[in-house]
Amino acid sequence: MSSRLINWFKFSSPATFYPLAGKLIPWFTGIAVVLIAIGLYMSFFVAPTDYKQGEGYRIIFVHVPTAWMSMFIYLVMALWSGLGLVFNTRISAMMANALAPTGAMFTFLALWTGAFWGKPMWGAWWVWDARLTSELILLFLYIGFMALQGAIEDTRRADRAGAILALVGVVNIPIIYYSVTWWNTLHQGASVSVSKGSSMGETMLVTMLIMVLGFWSYAIAVSLARVRSLILERERDSTWVSELSEVRR
């Protein structure tokens, strides 16, 4: 038990995590490019037309994966924040920092594609129902997290403040997820859930899941790249950084 714990803690040191992240990035980038290319091709040419919404429903293949990512990345960010507060590991706060911009981007994309879907189908770009409003609050949480981090000069204090904000905001995630079952909303219920399975055609579901995996790989690759720059920035005075070949050059 204790030997396994030590192994995990080994990667919480920036000096060991930095090269590991560097090795992982090309793999996740490659997987992301391939999966998103396949996913987009299937979204446009393979997935069948919907019986009710016609071709317009195809935006679901971007909308739902981005919305899932926006919530999932927030959970991961909050988890890293919690780990950072409890264990005082340097890498945790950097991971939370690195995830925030990607999470904000996915939240924005979910809202944006949602608006483009809402106008032709519902008849409105935006409504203030529980699902849409709570997703907008998620965007503000991401922006608030980044602003708070950036506003505090001392990184240790900035990390702690950001971590508390991220953890407080985590109550919003179940609210987003269950908003469509707890209250009457214009937004429809979940098409895919663990308890009820899926209410989509099979090809549609497969296409959507490929897009989800592609976005996952993208998110991992981008946040690892970002965390590497954060490590370099924060550890610039340490000897291991000054000995890196890419720094010495």
Added chain:
Amino acid sequence: MKARHKRLGFLVVGLVGLGLASWLVLNALDSNLSYFFSPTEVSQNKAPDDHVFRLGGLVENGSVERGQELTVRFVVTDNANRVKVAYTGILPDLFQEGQGVIAQGRLGSDGVFVAEEVLAKHDENYMPPEVADALGKAHAEGVAGMNRQ
């Protein structure tokens, strides 16, 4: 007790407290967070009669009447109660009998809901048209079979 156990304790207590607080707030807000009232709630006088609210439900089959002018009349139902709606304007493409709809407007003294805006609400089912046809046929046969018995 190590310092990090203490911090973990604080964190768990904090999150539980926060969860409890938000649960209480959401419970207190309850129906205020709902986007629309159902016909049953309207019939129970839960909807405001002095200002604008939203009415949501299904467009009753066979209830849509298009008049001479742009006014469309239809009935919104939740399969328990029904509310008559009048709307002057352009309806969204998905507006159909048997489909979900959300209308914003006021309830007149004659019991007719005068809508200023009508939005279509669709469900979470997506399938190719052939599958929908097959399902529709199977359903019709099932209903016919039940009637024969």
